[in-house]
Amino acid sequence: MLHLLDLLAIGAYFTILLFIGIRVMRSAKGEAEVESFMAADRDMGLAQTTASTAATDLGGGFSIAMGGLGFTLGLSASWLVAISALSVVMVSFLMVPKVKRWSDRVRGLTTGDLFEARFDARTGTMAAVVIGLAWFSFVGGQVIAGGKLLQVTLDLDLTVAILVAGAVILAYTAMGGLKAVIYTDVFQMVVLLIGILFLMVPIGLYKIGGWGALVTHFNAVDTSGTLLSFTAVGWKQLVGWFLAIFPVWFISIAAMQRIVAARDEKTATRAFLLTGVPIEWPLFAIGSTLVGLFARMLLPDLADAELATPMMIMTLLPAGLAGFVIAAYIAAVMSTADSCLVGPVAIFTNDIYRKRMNPLATNDQLMRVARISTVLMGAFAILIAYLVPNVLELILYAYTFGAAGLFFPMLGLLYWPRTTATGAFWSIVLGGSSAVVWTILGEPWGFTAAYLGWFVGLPSLVIISLLTAHSADEDLNMFHT
Secondary structure, three states, X not given: OOOHXXXXXXXXXXXXXXXXXXXXXXXXXXXXXXXXXXXXXXXXXXXXXXXXXXXXXXXXXXXXXXXXXXXXXHHHHHHHHHHHHHHHHHHHHHOHHHHHHHHHHHOOOOHHHHHHHHOOHHHHHHHHHHHHHHHHHHHHHHHHHHHHHHHHHOOXXXXXXXXXXXXXXXXXXXXXXXXXXXHHXXXXXXXXHHHHHHHHHHHHHHHHOOHHHHHHHXXXXXXXXXXXXXXOOOXXXXXXHHHHHOOHHHHOHHHXXXXXXEOOHHHHHHHHHHHHHHHHHHHHHXXXXXXXXXXXXXXXXOOOHHHHHHHHHXXXXXXXXXXXXXXXXXXXXXXXXXXXXXXXXXXXXXXXXXXHXXXXXXXXXXHHHHHHHHHHHHHHHHHHOOOOOOHHHHHHHHHHHXXXXXXXXXXXXXXXXXXXXXXXXXXXXXXHXXXXXXXXXXXXXXXXXXXXXXXXXHHHHHHHHHHOOOOOOOOOOOOOO
């Protein structure tokens, strides 16, 4: 059982999150409230944008799952986060400047806005629905991660743990929207980095007797020597990770919102670059993997690899510090879950309700819809969290679904003027649906569904665009003069 000091640390953490939500809700009224809820006033500085971008990606899924992968694969598991880091670095150069200039010029909010402005309303709605559904599925994955963490560390029933984590997320997100999410992300990123890099890793190395003891232990058995190699992961798995994860930052709902919320183009570009290097790689990738290796050495018979991180917290840390690090991992869960929730809320409020259901909606009506949909979507996400027990599996499926449908239409929107609205629309439909069908078939021959986005989505975009003409609704000069 945790010490009273640990429980106080966790309680203080939850209290701070709720306080931030209340302060943000009270600070913005009237017309400014919608802009604050949806776009964080478009005035976030470098520290806020960087911390929020990084915290959103390095959430409970990666934090808990990377400990599990470190337990089973060793250091080579860090390539999973390295691919994400490469993606966000490329986005900082190829996508952020263009999208930020567009967003500031027309007050754009969502991926649906972007696709509708370049193509047409049909393609914009399809993009909004696909991206909203893909990221909504993340919420359940984060709740599972938080539930597992609280279940082990606080000795709670899993149902109670999920309800506790979900209730806090719903509360501050419904109160403050994107601005509250970004402010809480700054706090959560600080807690997460301190918890992993300055507490878990150093204390873990001290407990096992240093790096030399780790090397000696695993090299003593032939089957475990590969755990210390960066090349141990199989090529098929590595390629599958790349195809599934690399496209995601280009169509990430969290990326779009951080670009919109940043103060200016330079701030947004630098924030994304810093997120990729050094935060994701090497700091987080290596640090989280090492925690899994510590568990493999100290608790080799652990039945569930995804419990490696929670068990290390309980095994390694003294009273007080354990509570702080538990709060760090809860921070990881919430920093992703809140963004994955507020994104679909923004899409429903802006792209569905305001554009399709009530074009004359007042600011008060928009805020009411946004807050109600936050609670309803969040509650539904908690319900479906029971359906997929493996955190990493759910996250990679969500990645695959969105990436397979939207990656190449996004690249065409930004860089290929010959892309037509018809080509983009059918690329989304065919690329995304083929990935879903492939998943239902059990991913034959061991190839992940992410391959289908590249082998179906890209040819569909090129061929159909070359065979069709631009429609009258398309804005060919949006990114191309």
